Structure formats: structure tokens, C-alpha cells
Amino acid sequence: MTATTLAVDGGVPVLGQPTAYPWPKLRPAWCEAVNRQLASGQLSIYDRSGVVAAFEDAWSEGHSLPYSLVTNSGTAALHSAFYGIGLGPGDEVLCPTYTFFATAVPLFQLGALPVLVDCRPDGSFDTEAAAALVTERTRALVVTHMWGLPCEMDAVVSFASRHNLDLVEDCSHAHGATYAGQRVGTFGAAGAWSLQTQKLIAAGEGGVLATDRRDVYDRAQLLGHFNKRAMKEMDPDGPLYPYAATGHGLKYRAHPLGIAFALGQVAELTDWISAKQRYARCLTELFERIDGVTALTHSRDGRVSAHYALLFEVDPDVLSGGRDWLVAACNAEGLDDVDVPKATSPLHTLHLFQAPISPVTSYDRRCLRADYPVADRLAARTFKISVPCAPVGFEDEDERYLGAVQEVTDKIVGWLAEPRTRRPDARLAPSGQVVG
Numbered sequence: 001m002t003a004t005t006l007a008v009d010g011g012v013p014v015l016g017q018p019t020a021y022p023w024p025k026l027r028p029a030w031c032e033a034v035n036r037q038l039a040s041g042q043l044s045i046y047d048r049s050g051v052v053a054a055f056e057d058a059w060s061e062g063h064s065l066p067y068s069l070v071t072n073s074g075t076a077a078l079h080s081a082f083y084g085i086g087l088g089p090g091d092e093v094l095c096p097t098y099t100f101f102a103t104a105v106p107l108f109q110l111g112a113l114p115v116l117v118d119c120r121p122d123g124s125f126d127t128e129a130a131a132a133l134v135t136e137r138t139r140a141l142v143v144t145h146m147w148g149l150p151c152e153m154d155a156v157v158s159f160a161s162r163h164n165l166d167l168v169e170d171c172s173h174a175h176g177a178t179y180a181g182q183r184v185g186t187f188g189a190a191g192a193w194s195l196q197t198q199k200l201i202a203a204g205e206g207g208v209l210a211t212d213r214r215d216v217y218d219r220a221q222l223l224g225h226f227n228k229r230a231m232k233e234m235d236p237d238g239p240l241y242p243y244a245a246t247g248h249g250l251k252y253r254a255h256p257l258g259i260a261f262a263l264g265q266v267a268e269l270t271d272w273i274s275a276k277q278r279y280a281r282c283l284t285e286l287f288e289r290i291d292g293v294t295a296l297t298h299s300r301d302g303r304v305s306a307h308y309a310l311l312f313e314v315d316p317d318v319l320s321g322g323r324d325w326l327v328a329a330c331n332a333e334g335l336d337d338v339d340v341p342k343a344t345s346p347l348h349t350l351h352l353f354q355a356p357i358s359p360v361t362s363y364d365r366r367c368l369r370a371d372y373p374v375a376d377r378l379a380a381r382t383f384k385i386s387v388p389c390a391p392v393g394f395e396d397e398d399e400r401y402l403g404a405v406q407e408v409t410d411k412i413v414g415w416l417a418e419p420r421t422r423r424p425d426a427r428l429a430p431s432g433q434v435v436g
């Protein structure tokens with residue numbers, strides 16, 4: 001029997017061409033909706049009407065919440081949520097260090113200070129770590145449902161109420177995910193979702209905020225939806241209504257073409273989440289054949305993941321070369337989708353959080369007030385891969401992607417089973433392949 005040569009060692013890649021999960025899908029009905037929007041000439045929507053109102057209605061209905069507000073990014077939705085709950089200079093907000101930085105960065109615009117909290121081994125918010133960081137200035141906490149796996153919301157909600165904190169959920173990875181049957185984004189003062197291209201509901205660029213609080217909704221409209229929308233939609237008896245014409249300095253309206261593209265996706269979300277459960281199990285089985293590799297963000301205990309991606313941990317004591325070797329080996333075989341989530345470096349490693357600055361205040365307190373061993377471990381040992389959701393009409397495309405993952409993992413599993421003296425070593429990966 002001839003020995004296998006991995007592409008990372010100079011062999012021929014098993015995939016004929018680089019493969020990543022094709023997303024977003026281009027369903028003809030969604031593209032036609034974009035064309036119709038274009039033909040209508042409505043390329044700005046000033047008030048709550050047209051596709052913006054249709055999207056917000058669908059979002060509110062899907063989340064059983066009275067108010068939704070479409071924005072031009074997830075970052076804007078988060079900023080609006082933080083402004084909505086009234087944060088300002090002097091306030092502290094408990095934030096996960098294990099998240100994408102947009103979860104926390106809008107706080108600096110308001111002069112509030114994120115205080116970073118370590119995560120649990122599956123990347124979710126750790127209320128025990130947070131408890132040690134509550135001060136007399138703590139006003140709120142924000143949690144991220146990382147990679148689509150809901151945080152332990154019983155613990156999060158009771159922690160927030162025990163300390164009298166407003167809760168904001170960053171659901172940018174978790175459209176349609178549920179905790180104990182309830183959709184994420186509905187547990188606190190506000191939920192915020194990104195609708196950026198890679199997200200499960202994809203507008204290209206866009207975001208959405210949802211809340212059951214009239215005051216949060218009104219303030220969020222004031223921040224980024226001045227004049228026609230704010231004048232028509234804000235409570236005319238509310239204290240901020242006189243400012244509705246000018247707003248408060250930002251314009252966060254979404255592009256109607258993006259929202260037209262995303263609107264049809266909302267109705268399919270529940271089916272996609274179901275299909276993702278099946279594909280996540282398949283991917284778990286394929287990768288866990290490799291000793292030392294463990295899936296971390298699979299659904300369990302009443303937490304149904306939206307599987308924005310599936311996160312795996314690689315134990316370098318079991319698989320020598322560790323995560324970096326495995327990622328390099330998969331990429332070299334053509335599986336580009338296997339990826340180290342570098343943009344999601346823990347926030348405590350980023351300069352802004354080490355030396356916080358704000359355009360509206362100066363800080364005399366720190367964002368970093370603890371050690372972050374769990375987040376550091378995840379950053380050092382994990383990789384992610386996209387999880388298909390088999391939208392109707394795209395099942396073959398998704399099966400082909402799964403087949404590609406199977407071919408690559410088969411080859412690596414086979415190679416690892418062959419007798420050899422040399423062991424996998426991240427340093428042997430071609431330059432540029434080792435990420436992390």
C-alpha cells in the first residue's frame with residue numbers, strides 16, 4: 001500500500017478547487033425582490049414603510065416582540081440598543097471578552113466602559129466570572145451567543161435581575177437560535193442582530209434591533225432615524241420627542257435593496273435551523289474521528305444553536321501540531337472553510353481595550369480587571385467551519401460541500417492512521433497556511 005502524502009507536505013490536494021460554503025444563496029425570488037425594489041425607485045426609505053416595515057413586522061412576529069428597528073449594520077443596532085437603554089459616561093457594562101469586538105466597541109461612543117468577562121469552556125457568557133466584576137457603576141451587561149450557541153439564559157437573566165442590570169443580547173451569530181424554546185434576543189432589554197453578508201439572514205450590510213420596551217425603541221429611533229421616521233413613530237408624549245426632527249447625530253437607515261434581499265429569508269429561518277442540526281452532527285462525526293478534536297458548540301440542554309459556525313477544539317497533547325497543523329492541512333487540501341476565527345481574538349488582547357479611549361469622555365478605570373484563561377485557551381486551540389442549512393433548491397450544493405469535508409477529513413484520518421515516525425507539526429506547514 002502506498003503511503004498518503006498530504007498536500008501540506010507537498011502532495012496533491014484532494015479537492016480539485018478551493019472549497020468554502022457558498023453563502024448567501026441567491027434564490028431567484030429574493031433577487032427578483034431586489035429588482036422590484038430597484039424598479040420602484042425607492043432607494044431610500046425615510047419612514048417605517050415598504051420593505052423596511054415588512055422586514056420589521058416579520059422580525060417582530062418571529063420574536064413575539066412589539067418593536068423592531070432595521071439599521072444599516074449590526075454595529076449600529078448594538079449602538080442603538082446601548083443608547084436605547086440610556087448608557088453614558090461613568091457607566092460600566094459587563095461584556096464577554098470572547099466575542100467579536102463590535103459587541104462592545106459602540107460603548108466607547110457613548111462614554112460607557114466595557115468591563116471584560118471571561119467565558120465558559122463552550123464560549124458562552126460566564127456569570128460566575130462576571131459576579132466578581134460588578135461595581136457600583138455597573139449598569140448593564142451584554143452577552144453574545146457565540147457561533148450560534150445560546151448562552152445559559154436562566155443564569156444570565158437571574159444574574160441581571162439580581163444586580164439590577166439591563167441585558168442586551170448580541171445575536172449576530174444566532175438568528176433563530178432558541179433557549180428553552182424561546183428565541184434569543186428576547187430575554188432582556190434589547191436584542192441586536194447583524195445582517196451582514198456572512199450572517200444567517202444576509203442583507204449584505206444591515207442590522208436589526210428588537211425590544212419590548214417603548215423607551216428603548218424610541219431612543220434607538222432618535223439616534224439614527226431622524227425626521228420622518230422618528231416624527232411619525234416616536235411617542236409624541238415622550239420626553240425626547242421634541243428632538244425627533246434632528247435626531248441625535250447619526251443616520252442608521254438601512255439600504256432598501258439589502259432589506260429586500262433579506263426579507264424572503266426570514267420565513268425560511270426555522271427550517272434552516274433544523275437542517276443545521278443535522279449537518280452539525282455530520283460535521284462533528286467527521287472531525288471527531290481525529291483523536292484530540294472535540295466539537296464545542298453543538299446544541300444541548302435546551303440550547304438550540306443557530307450554527308453560524310461549528311467550533312472545534314484541538315488538544316495539542318493528543319494531536320501533535322495541534323490546531324494550527326490541522327487547519328493548515330485542511331486548507332492545503334482545498335478546504336478553505338476550516339478557519340481560525342482571527343477577527344474574534346479575545347477583546348483583552350486588543351489595544352482599544354488595553355488602553356480605552358472615547359470621543360466623549362476620558363477613562364480613569366480599566367476594561368481589563370481579571371485574567372481570561374478560558375478565552376485564551378479557546379483562542380489558542382479552536383477552529384471553526386460553516387454549517388450548511390440546505391435551503392430548498394440548494395440541497396445538492398450543500399451535499400457537495402459536505403462531501404468535500406468528508407474527502408478532506410477521510411484523507412487526514414487515513415494519513416494519521418498510517419505508521420510513520422514523523423508526527424504532524426505546525427511548523428512544517430507552508431508559510432501563510434498557519435493562522436493564529
Ligand SMILES: Cc1ncc(COP(=O)(O)O)c(C=O)c1O
Pocket residue numbers: 073074075076099100102103144170172173193194195196205206207
Ligand atoms: C458577534 C458580532 N457582533 C456584532 C457584529 C457586527 O455586525 P456588523 O458587521 O453588521 O456591523 C458582528 C459581525 O460580524 C458579530 O459577529
